[in-house]
Amino acid sequence: MNRRDLIRHMVWMGAGIAFLPSCVYKQDQLSIQLKKIQITPDQEKLLFSLANAIIPPGDSPGAADLGAHLFALKMVDDCFNREEQEKFVRGLKAMQEYLRKNGADVLDEKEEEGKLSLLKKVSQKSDNNEIPGFLDPFRRLVVFGYTQSEYVMTKLVPYKLIPGKYHGCVPVTTSTIKS
């Protein structure tokens, strides 16, 4: 294990603690309880690989390492209406079929470039492509879950619960980002 991988590994472990209860993988069982939509353990594995392709691990954890794929499922289950949920599940199945045709169940972790070109390809909107009906909201929710995760909001883009002062006109710096 080189230094970079070691740091990466340690960061994940730190990040993982907060998500431990929901991230423990059990055989043939989902990591979260869903009330309305039906998701299989295989699909969950696919979502994990997708979320980490959308926001990959590196110096800091990827989106799936922070549980953003599970957060996305929870939001679809609790906040989407039935029509949106059906579209999501249909698109997810289409994504699964597409990958299976190419002999895979999940997005392979090794080929970064291949993953991205695949994502770009399947997210193209067309009349007979159902994948965007899943991938668009999933990407949005993964981004939402990632940026609003405790890890990102404490370690990477700190959120100030108590800003104290308001400054109406200051030079643009990286610290003026809205969180």
Next chain:
Amino acid sequence: MGNLNLKGVKENTYDAIVIGSGISGGWAAKEFTEKGYKTLVLERGPDVKHLKDYPTTNMMPWEFEHRGQLTSDIIDANPVVSKCYAFREDAMHFFVKDNDHPYVQDKPFDWIRGYQVGGKSLLWARQTQRWSDYDFEGPARDGFAVDWPIRYKDIAPWYSYVEKFAGISGNKDGIATLPDGEFLPPMELNCVEQYFKEKVASRYNDRHIIIGRAAHITTPQQIHLDQGRAQCQNRNLCQRGCPFGGYFSSNSSTIPWALKTGNMTLQPNSVVESIIYDEKSNKATGVRVIDTVNKKATEYFASVIFVNAAALNTNLILLNSTSSRFPNGLGNDNGLLGKYVAFHNYRGRVNAEYDGFKDKNSEGRRPNSGYIPRFRNVLKQETGFLRGYAAGFGAWRSNQPANGWGNELKSALLNPEPGPWQVNSHIMGETIPKEANRVSLDSSKKDEWGIPLMHIDMAYDNNDEDMLKDYFEQVSEMFADAGFTNIKTQDSKQAPGLDIHEMGGVRMGRDPKTSLLNEWNQLHQCKNVYVTDGACMTSTSTQNPSLTYMALTARAVDHAVRTMKKEG
């Protein structure tokens, strides 16, 4: 009142009864108790104690299960209150849920309510602009409603009185339409707001952009420290209840103040069914209260009764207070009770972008925005519609959208670049009270406490439509003039009610034949009953109304106390 237990009567007798603990009821409680009067404050909802009962106030964004968003089950079960901008995961526990308290919409009306100690004062937008005589003289000049029985000089000292205690931040702008008050230091306009202010000032003599006067403690004074309140920290999470007491609410300010005197009995879970009228003395003697939990009815008695149940519910209580003397509701000889209700038109927005100040941004979360006082039809009638509108104005930068996938996306999310400045305005239009806009009681349907359901029958009229059109034209022109681009107008078509500025139905006036309340907010026909919440409003003007309710309440308690002393 058959077999009265005299001991019970004595135990249940107070100097004053205040119905409601929201923004105006809290003030009535404070004023009476401070002057030494034993006061019973009745609140239909549960208690909400400052600090202790703000369950979400210190929660981090990631601690909310849905990061602030509403679930589809909640939206489906609450089609009305879900429309309110503040009804979100962090504050939904302070709003009335649709099914818990049904009402009848004769025309679409989104009735947004907060049933708890503090009422909607926990949830309000905290804008506190004074009225001027351009507002009080509106009905008389333009021939609608009835003449207000008061003028600016009558209320000005009371504005000052409540402002000092509540803590109002603002700039002394010296604008005749929006009199200056007792201000704490103003909040700051940002670069683009300040630029727009200067642009507008260079072109118009009569149009102004100012920072909103807002009930936030920007620099605490001794009176605020005495209340246990501290400086506003720009969290902009006010709707959760503020751990600093940085904004004014009954919960952080008037209610604990009244409690400290030892003269207040605060009784939550107590819905007032009616006010009891005694024909012999021609006075109200007390109120009939139903415990919302065990449904038992109890009567309480006092020399004076303040009705501060929130505008429409105050109408409901009076309409339901029938006797052989007042078969149509307390004080309702002229049949006008519940009529001439009105609201503010909040339908219009104008959005645009600004290409300048690319190297500048704002920092922090200001719980306030810019404000454009009314400039239409101020000195004389100049348009095809009556009256005018104020407007909110604000500018901000959002982050550039994070595009792409993989490391490109991750890097964009972790190192966001600010996008162009966005500017936005929204209308706050005066609506004209009309007899056809009214509230009434259902003849058969009752709530679970046996109180008739409220009918609400309110709608926009052509004056509102014409005013909205003018707002779009004028603000678009002002925006274009300032070099703003991509200007878009938007009519939300939202129903009346969502403005949460419903007013009237028990209007003030000089003549008992055409109004319900006199110049001291007493019922003309039953002088020991005062109405000082939104129900008393003769016209609506354009300002956010809460400050005026506070001032009218303090003024009315002063009058009630002087009257009680005179009468011994």
